[in-house]
Amino acid sequence: MRLQKYMAHSGAASRRKSEELIELGRVRVNDQIITELGYKVDPEKDRVYLDDRRLRLIKKHTYIALNKPLGVVSTVKDEKGRDAVVDLIDEEIRLYPVGRLDIDTTGLLILTDDGAVTNKLIHPRYNIEKTYIATVEGTPNKRELSILRKGFELGGEKFAPAKIKILKSFEEDSIIETIISEGKNHQVKRMYDYIKHPVKKLKRISIGEIQLGGLELGNYRYLTDEEIQYLKSIK
Ligand code: URA
Secondary structure, three states: OEEEHHHHOOOOOOEEEEHHHOOOOEEOOOOEEEOOOOOOOOOOOOOOEEEEEEEOOOOOOOEEEEEOOOOOOOOOOOOOOOOHHHHHHHOOOOEEEEOOOOOEEEEEEEEEEOHHHHHHHHHHHHOEEEEEEEEEOOOOOOOHHHHHHOOOOEEEEOOOEEEEEEEEEEOOOEEEEEEOOOOOOOOHHHHHHOOOOEEEEEEEEEEEEEEEEEEOOEEEEEHHHHHHHHHHOOO
16 A cells, blocks of 8 residues: 555545655654655555654445345355355455345345444344345235244244235235344245245345335445444444
8 A cells, every 4th residue: 555545544644745744754664764655555564653653544444235136146255156246346345245145135235344233234132124025926814924923933943023014915926025133044035935925036125224225236335424323333
């Protein structure tokens, strides 16, 4: 990283002002005063000083909301060579998907390099609601819906109560808003398999207060300061 960029990213001064400070001989890297503007520093190894004050990089995290398309895996790299969500993101830093969506599920996936936020979003303790729009075979009746609403046990595994709302009902299938706070593997599909209304199509539209909104399939956006603030404030 160039010295003036390092300085700007440490909050010492703007990049332009940093260049002036370098030319004035006020900047030291390890034991050496540096006056060359393009000087490269290794943020891991080099120590940078302005006058005698040590400058440290302020680490800013990156937060992205992606509308995951079909046929793309949510992992960082796929052993089978399939397309991965990170390949859709044009960022130099390595970002990690927060949880997973199945290869045939579309919708909101957050990617970040902030481990603390990742943990909050995936750990059941924080109870973050995730909203899915599921197209399922047929239309579940009241009894079947109440199984999902009350929660159930399958093979010793507990499925917590879900919020379920039928949005549209057709002859062959129905569209159902499904809100869960857990993140078990294939959870929504397993819920509807259990009541014998298999999922035909699945899309996630929100994670807590973060909404997919009008983001097109395969596109992404940076989270707003407000959204980031919300993620950090989760307790
Ligand atoms: N539930 C599923 O079944 N699949 C997903 O991708 C997400 C939730």
